[in-house]
Amino acid sequence: MSCPAVDPARVAVVLVGTKVSENVGSTARAMANLGFSRLILVAPKNLDLNRAAMTATRGGLDILLSAQTHETLEQALAPFGFVVGTTARKGGYRKTCLNPGQMAANLVSLAKENEVAVVFGPEDKGLANEDLKLCHTFCTIPTAGLSSLNVAQAVLLVLWEITRPQLEKPSAFAPKLAKRQDLEGMYAQLTDVLARIGFINPDNPDHWIDNLRRSLSRIGLTARDVKIVRGIFRQMDWYIEKQISPKNDKER
Numbered sequence: 001m002s003c004p005a006v007d008p009a010r011v012a013v014v015l016v017g018t019k020v021s022e023n024v025g026s027t028a029r030a031m032a033n034l035g036f037s038r039l040i041l042v043a044p045k046n047l048d049l050n051r052a053a054m055t056a057t058r059g060g061l062d063i064l065l066s067a068q069t070h071e072t073l074e075q076a077l078a079p080f081g082f083v084v085g086t087t088a089r090k091g092g093y094r095k096t097c098l099n100p101g102q103m104a105a106n107l108v109s110l111a112k113e114n115e116v117a118v119v120f121g122p123e124d125k126g127l128a129n130e131d132l133k134l135c136h137t138f139c140t141i142p143t144a145g146l147s148s149l150n151v152a153q154a155v156l157l158v159l160w161e162i163t164r165p166q167l168e169k170p171s172a173f174a175p176k177l178a179k180r181q182d183l184e185g186m187y188a189q190l191t192d193v194l195a196r197i198g199f200i201n202p203d204n205p206d207h208w209i210d211n212l213r214r215s216l217s218r219i220g221l222t223a224r225d226v227k228i229v230r231g232i233f234r235q236m237d238w239y240i241e242k243q244i245s246p247k248n249d250k251e252r
Contacts, residue, residue, distance in 0.1 A: 028060030081114030085135030
């Protein structure tokens with residue numbers, strides 16, 4: 001028996017910094033083949049819709065023309081609760097990568113309660129570490145030898161796994177995760193307060209904060225979790241100000 005595949009309406013494909021217009025069109029066509037329609041473009045390079053339309057063909061044209069465009073990946077991911085970053089490289093932020101089948105199995109339950117984005121990087125170098133910081137998990141397509149795939153081919157392979165019926169098993173609990181914009185606000189607040197109390201180096205806070213990002217991404221914070229964390233740090237911030245103010249008054 002099989003359980004329903006992930007609802008395509010809850011999954012968006014995000015292309016970052018694409019340089020070849022035909023690849024954008026081919027991606028729209030691949031999405032149409034599998035029933036997906038939410039295409040988001042982040043800072044595309046010299047996008048020519050006429051050239052893209054040729055590879056989108058009639059089936060993908062509506063997807064191409066209705067695609068959202070954003071200047072930054074952070075803006076594009078703001079409303080999403082779960083983000084998958086695709087990468088062909090390992091190491092650093094990419095230490096633990098799932099194959100498309102493993103990633104898709106996780107999405108079966110998560111997509112019931114969360115909007116999901118799957119992010120693909122530029123054709124020549126893929127996603128940068130700064131992009132991967134915004135992702136909850138990473139996906140790598142196993143290849144023999146040459147690891148680089150055409151972006152539209154990669155999209156087709158990943159989306160096919162997402163729509164493929166999964167073997168039926170008891171549904172895992174799927175919490176409604178915090179949206180990306182709320183998480184980024186929390187990390188900015190943590191960085192500010194921890195730098196002010198001397199816990200992290202204000203000139204180079206990324207090392208500690210990046211480790212925290214990785215740990216919390218594995219846990220999966222809910223909106224309520226984020227509110228609690230931010231409430232704690234607001235109180236810390238208030239206390240810091242209270243301790244500093246009397247000293248400033250005496251100095252005056």
